[in-house]
Amino acid sequence: ADGLEDRRRESGGARVPANKLTEEEKARIIEVCNRGEYQSSAPSRIVPRLADTGVYIASESSFYRVLKEVDQLHRRGRARTPRAVIKPKGYKAQAPNQVWSWDITYLASAVRGSFYYLYMVEDIYSRKIVCWEVRERESAEHASELIRKGRLAEGIRREGLILHSDNGSPMRGATMLARATQIAVIRQIVFKHWLLRRKMPIQAFFEGGGNAFIGR
Structure with a gap:
């Protein structure tokens, strides 16, 4: 409007928040996080532990922000270096008696x-x-005896049958491993991971009322 002048930009730059951390407070956060009792902990654990002793320096988000600025957010102290998890190899059956679950x-x-x-085996x-x-x-x-009976019933005498299971103790038992070697079965242990990235059919059968069906 006529006669009005905008002086909002004459304040000398952006306004500084009243609760902005000082350099001394940032230095204290870094010092505390690198103490022996805190150096392997995340800010989500450090801040509550400090509060239990009656000490408050800054909020949890401020701790994260300060550690990120000094490149200490990823790993500190005795924390182990993250390792890549290799996805289990997948298999796809093109015909019967290639992959059993x-x-x-x-x-x-x-x-x-x-x-x-x-105990149940499904093609x-x-x-x-x-x-x-x-x-x-x-x-x-x-389990190993059942696999042996199933192999004989299906007349499988060649190598290459893949036996798929989760990571339960019977699946990892020494007897089961020995039987798989004896009958020349390639065994792939996968925990909660299906060959085609979906629920194992036999698990779906159990969860979908297969128990009641078998009990009839």
């Missing part, structure tokens, strides 16, 4: 707190249940 699940018994164990190409058994306990010995 197997798992173990609980079956409720007539006694409360007591369970049976259902991922045809979705055929190759073999299954119900046992009173979970063990690598039972």
